[in-house]
Amino acid sequence: MDSMLEELREHVLRKPDVYAFILLDLERYRHVTEFIIAEREGVIEGFVVMFRGGVLMSVIIDGTHEAVEFLVEKFSKMLRKPAIINVPREYEDKVLKVLKNVVAVYSVDVMSVRKGEERLIIKHPYREVVEGDYKQLANLLGERRARRVIASYRPVFGIFVNSQLVSTAATLVKLKEVWMLGAVYTHPEYRNRGFATSVCSAWLKHAFENTNIATLWVRSDNLPAKRVYEKLGFKTVRVNSWICVEVDKKP
Numbered sequence: 001m002d003s004m005l006e007e008l009r010e011h012v013l014r015k016p017d018v019y020a021f022i023l024l025d026l027e028r029y030r031h032v033t034e035f036i037i038a039e040r041e042g043v044i045e046g047f048v049v050m051f052r053g054g055v056l057m058s059v060i061i062d063g064t065h066e067a068v069e070f071l072v073e074k075f076s077k078m079l080r081k082p083a084i085i086n087v088p089r090e091y092e093d094k095v096l097k098v099l100k101n102v103v104a105v106y107s108v109d110v111m112s113v114r115k116g117e118e119r120l121i122i123k124h125p126y127r128e129v130v131e132g133d134y135k136q137l138a139n140l141l142g143e144r145r146a147r148r149v150i151a152s153y154r155p156v157f158g159i160f161v162n163s164q165l166v167s168t169a170a171t172l173v174k175l176k177e178v179w180m181l182g183a184v185y186t187h188p189e190y191r192n193r194g195f196a197t198s199v200c201s202a203w204l205k206h207a208f209e210n211t212n213i214a215t216l217w218v219r220s221d222n223l224p225a226k227r228v229y230e231k232l233g234f235k236t237v238r239v240n241s242w243i244c245v246e247v248d249k250k251p
Contacts, residue, residue, distance in 0.1 A: 018110055018112075025049055029053055072091075082249075084244060107241060121197050128155055155170075181214060
């Protein structure tokens with residue numbers, strides 16, 4: 001199985017911006033992740049990656065049309081619910097045809113930028129958010145999300161106004177091949193002042209000291225966020241369907 005997983009790693013490395021979460025699972029979370037790989041004559045044609053390390057099962061499916069059709073049937077018997085399933089938008093119907101108890105479906109843009117193509121716009125002072133800032137982070141994001149961010153999504157960068165944390169950007173994936181931006185949030189009273197642009201620029205500056213590709217996932221209808229990311233050089237490289245089974249968890 002290890003040799004198959006190494007083949008899968010080489011396969012997804014062709015698009016590290018699209019497959020950042022899979023690369024993370026392969027590197028750090030194999031013990032809580034299941035993989036189904038479809039091959040033909042030694043060539044990977046599709047795969048299912050099922051991460052079981054969270055409250056919800058998280059699933060990523062991709063491959064050729066034929067492989068995805070086969071894989072959806074196979075993995076549906078192994079699905080632990082509730083779950084979030086991510087699949088390229090063109091395969092959404094194949095999944096919906098097989099699965100029951102789908103509560104909601106959202107469209108998610110995968111956006112990325114390569115080193116040298118970024119446009120940094122930093123107009124506000126910022127600094128790294130550390131453990132001593134936890135109370136501030138919890139006030140901004142809520143206790144549960146703040147615990148997850150401070151424990152797993154570092155480095156986190158923030159903008160403070162009169163000693164109050166008002167805007168954040170964190171790191172969901174930190175690998176030499178790719179970094180992923182997430183937990184981008186600005187307090188409602190401080191929006192439309194350019195804080196998100198500055199804090200994401202600060203994050204991007206730091207990311208490109210460590211990798212050559214930065215990526216993120218954003219809901220397709222979150223136009224204000226997409227405008228910020230596009231301003232910094234991010235471009236949409238894939239549109240996924242985020243399928244919620246027995247739960248309505250928005251991206």
